[in-house]
Amino acid sequence: MIKPLFFVFSAPSGAGKTTLVRYIKSLFDHFDFSVSYTSREPRPYEKNGIDYFFVSEEDFRNKIKTDFFVEWEEVYPGHFYGTPRQPILNCLRDERVLLLDLDVRGGLAFKKAYPDRTVALFVGVSDLKILEQRLRKRKTESEAKIQMRLEKARLEMEQAVFFDAIVPNDRLEEAYQFLDQLMESHGYPVRRS
Ligand code: ADP
Numbered sequence: 001m002i003k004p005l006f007f008v009f010s011a012p013s014g015a016g017k018t019t020l021v022r023y024i025k026s027l028f029d030h031f032d033f034s035v036s037y038t039s040r041e042p043r044p045y046e047k048n049g050i051d052y053f054f055v056s057e058e059d060f061r062n063k064i065k066t067d068f069f070v071e072w073e074e075v076y077p078g079h080f081y082g083t084p085r086q087p088i089l090n091c092l093r094d095e096r097v098l099l100l101d102l103d104v105r106g107g108l109a110f111k112k113a114y115p116d117r118t119v120a121l122f123v124g125v126s127d128l129k130i131l132e133q134r135l136r137k138r139k140t141e142s143e144a145k146i147q148m149r150l151e152k153a154r155l156e157m158e159q160a161v162f163f164d165a166i167v168p169n170d171r172l173e174e175a176y177q178f179l180d181q182l183m184e185s186h187g188y189p190v191r192r193s
């Protein structure tokens, strides 16, 4: 069995990608996280080089021209996000596992680029109201931005069928259990002390 090296988490905003990537990272502390580039402003608690590499739109556009990204998207109007290619190549060379948090289009594009080494996961919730509640509770977006994210979420939910698996995340315990089994089935058993 060729083990996958890339576990991509995609979902509408607020579904729980960041939370679940952190969970997997806590189980397998030698896994790396793919730090994307973005042209959006950092949130107060975000650190450059850890959460994202924050760059200007001009810088981002120049990087597109030099084929710096495996995939990139204008996820929200004027806000660009992209996966740098070099860390991916390094992981392939060193057989190291990488966790990625990408929007739905980006997740499918990444899977297309590395089909044999990628498990593309869609983080699902049963109702858009759950997303709305979580986004409000997170308090990181303005009301207008929450509405924009929910509008986009409706369309993104329809793409779930194209992913390798849907991680059910109405309740965290259910998602964790699902992920434990999924990692095990791909040759990464979860060992608890
Ligand atoms: P994303 O990265 O997909 O935008 P986050 O991981 O930031 O989503 O989750 C959005 C908010 O919802 C956060 O405040 C997070 O703590 C919370 N959250 C995530 N999963 C669950 C869950 N299963 N039950 C309740 N709250 C959750």
Ligand code: 5GP
Residues within 6 Å of the ligand: 010, 011, 012, 013, 017, 036, 037, 040, 071, 072, 073, 075, 081, 082, 083, 101, 102, 103, 104, 105, 106, 107
């Ligand atoms: P946020 O602004 O909330 O951090 O992220 C917004 C969206 O951009 C999320 O859905 C996140 O998964 C996505 N995203 C983050 N990095 C990338 C990337 O490199 N490529 C793509 N396509 N989407 C990304």
